[in-house]
Amino acid sequence: MTVAAVDPRRTAELGRRLRVDVVRAAAAAGSGHPTSSMSAADLMAVLLGGHLRYDVDRPDHPGADRLVLSKGHASPLLYAALKAAGAIDDEELLTFRKEGSRLEGHPTPMLPWVDVATGSLGQGPAIGVGMALAGKRLAHLPYRVWVLCGDSELAEGAVWEAFEHAGYEHLANLTVIVDVNRLGQRGPTRHGWDLDAYARRARAFGWHTVEVDGHDTAAVEAAYTAAEEVTDRPTAVLARTVKGSGVAAVANREGMHGKPLPDPDAAIAELGGTGDEVRVELPAPPPAADPPRGSASHPALPLYDAGDEVSTRDAYGQALAALGAVRPDVVALDGEVGDSTRTELFAKEHPERYFECYIAEQQLVAAAVGMQACGWTPFAATFAAFLTRAHDFVRMAAVSRASLNLVGSHAGVAIGEDGPSQMGLEDLAMFRAVHGSTVLHPCDANQAARLVAAMAADDLTGVRYLRTMRGARPVLYGPDEDFPIGGSRLLRAAAGDDVTIAAAGATVHEALAAADLLAAAGVGARVLDLYSVKPVDAAAVRAAAEQTGRVLTVEDHRPEGGLGDAVAEVFADGRPVPRLARLAVRTMPGSATETQQLAAAGIDAAAITAAARDLVAADRARTA
């Protein structure tokens, strides 16, 4: 049979059938979250039965509605729905959670019908905001974003960042459906079935709300229709549901989270049996154009003269503005510090593609994730230190196979007086550990500008991170030099050098000064600018190590996880290893000037000079 739209009896039958498949998939897997899926089965059935405009044969249709399963553990429900819509077959459904299956424990874009991975709760609404902003303000398309949430996850602050943002932006194209089944993983939620507790909160943030019995398909139908008819604000559909609904052995019972049903055959019988396959025809999305792509012409990047003092954050803002002029897909977001990060330079040139996210870094990154899922190329910036606030979103962006650019300014102790709360000192560790990431830390304005353009290259995937500095530094490179991702630059080298100083960002300038001091003391030091921290230029590091026998790394970052580790990893290849030493920020800084900070942290030219001399002398003494 085929389910026609907006017939409550038929959507109820679809809901029943989705439950059957949920039970079957979890039984086949021997694990999974069937009860959390069953509570939302009718909510999903009504969505499929006439509201979700989607073409399973063309999942990247730009005009299609977006569905984000924020309660990612209810993946069996999504997979059952995909089967009902004809996207997958029954055989694949029963591969759930098995090695090699696309039907993972929590949904990921390994399935083409999944835009973003979920499973870390409370992320769906925030990502949905990004998708809805893209529809309303960038693509000007009438698609709707549907986010299916659990009730437990509304405790996450990221959900309220999203409600705030969506309410303020009047995102009428965003609907959050909350499956209020009153039971979390380990027991009852804070608010149980008090739908009004959630509704009060949502309304306070400017949302329209509808409270509904989530198993009354006619009422759910009316609720979705109401959401579609509201034109000035987003809607939260708060649905009272029963966890494990339809099977008495598990329905509304504690201790049944995340387990297959105890007797699946009895449960299927209780649900009315498998019966005929149910196939649903989704309404087709309206015709729509793909998002714009970049022109082939190169951006007119800013050019800086050697010796001028320019900060890399200035270069970022200027380069991004230039990039935006030739790349209509490039958008910028900032966390209310655009005057500091210099995103404001883009905002002034391209206000229609700038998104102010205020002080809500999770929403900042989530919006970027949502926009890239809709075909845009986002750059999202705040202080490097504050990107830690969004670490879980960055981690999940990698699981989502998202392609986006993040920019952290105010790197390291070099920011000066503001003190440690504002210093990005752990950001390299955070971003290096993200799967598939690219981590860039330019020392120079021309380098920074080139890297901004490189970050937007079509062939780049994953999370790209650019670390910029507050303070101005002399321009070292010419405006026409190339800085490929994965490359490095040897700034100083001579035959017979005694030691390699590997640096990035501020410490490149300190290393150059140290090399002068060392030369005066009879020590030959080469200076390697590792602006590409990940992937690091292993060949250049290895070559410098072989030629000098000693490598000193120096970074304005904690000793763990940053440049020193990146260089050390080059030598984890079983081949001979040079003598290594490492300078990094091992103290807890206070307030001081930039010069004082670099000295106190032991990463300035004097400290590098001393460490390089020690490294050379100790090694010579040993081999003498």
Next chain:
Amino acid sequence: MTVAAVDPRRTAELGRRLRVDVVRAAAAAGSGHPTSSMSAADLMAVLLGGHLRYDVDRPDHPGADRLVLSKGHASPLLYAALKAAGAIDDEELLTFRKEGSRLEGHPTPMLPWVDVATGSLGQGPAIGVGMALAGKRLAHLPYRVWVLCGDSELAEGAVWEAFEHAGYEHLANLTVIVDVNRLGQRGPTRHGWDLDAYARRARAFGWHTVEVDGHDTAAVEAAYTAAEEVTDRPTAVLARTVKGSGVAAVANREGMHGKPLPDPDAAIAELGGTGDEVRVELPAPPPAADPPRGSASHPALPLYDAGDEVSTRDAYGQALAALGAVRPDVVALDGEVGDSTRTELFAKEHPERYFECYIAEQQLVAAAVGMQACGWTPFAATFAAFLTRAHDFVRMAAVSRASLNLVGSHAGVAIGEDGPSQMGLEDLAMFRAVHGSTVLHPCDANQAARLVAAMAADDLTGVRYLRTMRGARPVLYGPDEDFPIGGSRLLRAAAGDDVTIAAAGATVHEALAAADLLAAAGVGARVLDLYSVKPVDAAAVRAAAEQTGRVLTVEDHRPEGGLGDAVAEVFADGRPVPRLARLAVRTMPGSATETQQLAAAGIDAAAITAAARDLVAADRARTA
């Protein structure tokens, strides 16, 4: 003159004088945030003028009110207040933001009157919840927690996690004062002076609200009194203020954020001049006992028999429950996954010291930070993956010199079918990069239990992180063995060993199996259990390296920032380095069984065996 309590004219005079000192401090520093301080000066003056029960000579008084300056950039206001209260003198005030000064750009506990560092916005309310919970539910003391917020920071989701938690717990001892000056860093806030926008949100979360003119000291006095009189819910005082109030050149003007006043002398004159010093006498806190301290007796830790299969998360829960029986200062918190992390075992034994934080990891960590500031010893647990949600709070906990224990369960790909969203694969990198942190990853139940006890030792400082595993593993160690922090265990060693396999957690078991396979192939492998990832046992690593010449690290974690980096850092000391190789999770996992996951990630016994053989063979070939 001395300001008496509750006289609005006198508190207005104090507010004026605080502004003068704010202007002077920022002028002396040449930087800082005077305008953000001036908007809140009257709010602070009224607080000092009769409400804040505090003894500056005894900042650790257990009965004293707590004041958290959530808008940490308004530090000059706090320092001016400390001067007015007699805590610091004028000479010190003028050291603001200078090297070596305790008066940092943002407040830190380098000043004894500061309990927690601020400057990453939106953290104060969440930490205040922890302090208020400690007062209400642990210490049973009538102290009040006052949190002074900016309006911009209310965009942070962490604030709404706090409002949710405090409202639900009816924390009438918590007052959040919001300095609504309508201007953020780069321009107007979302809601400007719409106090009711904030009030609606706070009331929806169960708070009492008072809207007030923040420069009418009589009205502010009445608002604070109202907050003190509400007994069933927390209060938000929403105060309309003027940024830079009192000085026309900056008052309510954009572009004046984070800058000293253009003409400080004129500003001081406009404010009425310096005049006499103003000294305020704070009301004394009521007598109160210190929090309980641990008894000298050792906990009756659980004991596990060699060969039994026990998970380290089970050992954590059981050991923590045992620890709680002898340590009344130990408290536990969990993010609604206590059945998974096993915190539930503590909760059952010591319900009065258990705090359910629901799915709100920022609030989870912040509550622990607040509790430790009040003298308690918290253990806060969730999945390792989800602690990334609280990264910024962990980072700031280090700046706060906080002493607390965090526990992350479900480490690595070994969790099996649930997939990458639930896998802690970046947690070692995150926690190793935290200044002063301790990072522990036991492989065995007896080891885990001992380490739980060690984490609560009185002489330990900083953030301690315990990484536990989902799956059961054979018990390797006897119940009476000691596992000091910073130690390691050599599980297998013989003279003439060819290679050292350094592992932790699940990979220790794989390494032991690999050592058997290698022995059969004529390769002698020693197995080093580096359960203390930070500090790592450098002496043992160095000794093993010198004896075997080759070190292979293997970890259930990303290649960056974890065990491989910890071992590499040992060799960044200028001395000779062995041949190194590294196994880690370089793929994006899907769903699969535990065994399949370890194999697919290339960190199981077979992969270790192959890598060790390659390392030995390549090196032998080179030296042959």
